[in-house]
Amino acid sequence: MITDxxxxxxxxxxxxxxxxxxxxxxxxNESYVLNVISSDLMSDVLMVGHDVDLLITSLATxxxxxxxxxxxxxxxxxxxxxxxxxxxxxxxxxxNINLFSSNYSKYDTCCLLYDVQQGRx
Amino acid sequence: MxxxxxxxxxxxxxxxxxxxVIYRSKIKDIMATKLATSSPDVTLKEVKSIMKKAEVTGIxxxxxxxxxxxxxxxxxxxxxxxxxMGEVVRDxxxxxxxxLEDDMPLAFGITYFEKFxxxxxxxxxxxxxxxxxxxxxxxxxxxxxxxxxxVARLESEIRVEVDPTLITLREVxxxxxxxxxxxxxxxxxxxxxxxxxxxxxxxxRRVSVAAYELEINITIHSDGGELEFFLDKEKAVVIAxxxxxxxxxxxxxxxxxxxTADNTIKSLGFxxxxxxxxxxxxxxxxxxxxxxxxxxxxxxIIRIENT
Numbered sequence: 001m002i003t004d005x006x007x008x009x010x011x012x013x014x015x016x017x018x019x020x021x022x023x024x025x026x027x028x029n030e031s032y033v034l035n036v037i038s039s040d041l042m043s044d045v046l047m048v049g050h051d052v053d054l055l056i057t058s059l060a061t062x063x064x065x066x067x068x069x070x071x072x073x074x075x076x077x078x079x080x081x082x083x084x085x086x087x088x089x090x091x092x093x094x095x096n097i098n099l100f101s102s103n104y105s106k107y108d109t110c111c112l113l114y115d116v117q118q119g120r121x
Numbered sequence: 122m123x124x125x126x127x128x129x130x131x132x133x134x135x136x137x138x139x140x141x142v143i144y145r146s147k148i149k150d151i152m153a154t155k156l157a158t159s160s161p162d163v164t165l166k167e168v169k170s171i172m173k174k175a176e177v178t179g180i181x182x183x184x185x186x187x188x189x190x191x192x193x194x195x196x197x198x199x200x201x202x203x204x205x206m207g208e209v210v211r212d213x214x215x216x217x218x219x220x221l222e223d224d225m226p227l228a229f230g231i232t233y234f235e236k237f238x239x240x241x242x243x244x245x246x247x248x249x250x251x252x253x254x255x256x257x258x259x260x261x262x263x264x265x266x267x268x269x270x271x272v273a274r275l276e277s278e279i280r281v282e283v284d285p286t287l288i289t290l291r292e293v294x295x296x297x298x299x300x301x302x303x304x305x306x307x308x309x310x311x312x313x314x315x316x317x318x319x320x321x322x323x324x325x326r327r328v329s330v331a332a333y334e335l336e337i338n339i340t341i342h343s344d345g346g347e348l349e350f351f352l353d354k355e356k357a358v359v360i361a362x363x364x365x366x367x368x369x370x371x372x373x374x375x376x377x378x379x380x381t382a383d384n385t386i387k388s389l390g391f392x393x394x395x396x397x398x399x400x401x402x403x404x405x406x407x408x409x410x411x412x413x414x415x416x417x418x419x420x421x422i423i424r425i426e427n428t
């Protein structure tokens with residue numbers, strides 16, 4: 001049965017999805033994720049009209065971090081184990097955004113996160 | 122119809138923009154240069170078919186490279202009524218032809234239409250050679266085109282009425298072409314400035330999205346430009362200016378999905394044709410003026426109260 005996704009903490013997501021943490025902007029046990037967007041197109045991300053907490057993307061550039069900041073997001077997961085540059089990490093620190101890397105594909109990362117939000121795993 | 126029948130264009134109190142257009146444009150910029158002409162030795166019937174084919178209502182009559190007369194649709198009507206369509210043009214053309222010179226300002230043309238009540242004037246160059254023909258329709262068309270353009274330019278210059286003493290914040294950022302390591306920096310700074318002033322987060326986000334999309338646009342599409350941001354008690358204004366290359370079709374550029382970006386830009390997560398439509402979406406007022414070769418100015422206004 002599909003229920004509305006519920007808020008989960010970053011700490012839980014990091015654990016269940018085996019994420020690598022590049023920047024911990026605040027206490028991961030205290031930051032909650034409810035709304036998520038997954039896209040490699042930053043223009044699409046900027047089109048979203050509602051609050052989004054987390055960006056899942058395979059785009060690993062400075063613009064990824066800046067886009068997330070413009071949209072007031074609190075976290076980013078870069079998928080496919082893509083290299084996260086030092087500059088990206090610095091930017092995430094400066095802008096106070098949690099930054100993680102996932103070795104899963106974008107699809108799998110999304111599915112896993114969904115399962116976490118559904119309380120299945 | 123004479124152009125000035127009801128509109129007096131050349132008045133002392135005409136708007137200066139109108140006068141500027143009228144004196145700046147020259148006859149040669151407006152006249153038709155693809156000409157249908159005829160020799161004076163053909164019949165009126167033949168001239169009628171030349172006019173029909175060329176879709177004109179009057180043609181210059183040329184002999185030995187010289188303009189010797191004009192035949193208008195009225196002459197043809199008279200010939201049909203008088204049943205002399207088989208006669209030669211020479212005997213029925215107007216020979217007291219009034220001509221304009223190609224270097225004359227448009228103002229002259231308008232005066233001529235006013236004074237002589239003809240539908241068209243042949244245009245000659247300084248060697249007295251026929252180089253074109255001008256109709257009142259050409260003039261109207263040009264005036265509308267120029268005025269449209271002027272209005273658009275003026276609109277872009279209308280900086281929202283801002284009392285400089287009310288501006289609480291103003292920043293101008295230089296944006297470089299294809300500088301992706303810095304693209305987005307200016308708008309992130311704008312965001313910080315607004316956030317520090319504890320505005321409603323939704324207002325801050327709208328301003329930031331407009332600034333960010335415009336900044337990215339300058340980075341990927343122009344040869345560089347600037348992003349201006351200011352704030353007063355009622356609104357935030359973001360203005361993006363670049364000096365080239367300009368947008369060929371602004372209407373198209375405002376359509377979602379229309380993009381001229383290449384794959385390098387697309388691989389960076391932009392160039393999907395969402396930029397300008399997105400700026401428009403978040404703006405309370407949106408103005409764009411662009412001219413190929415001269416550049417683009419986009420202005421986005423976001424009112425504090427509307428958020």
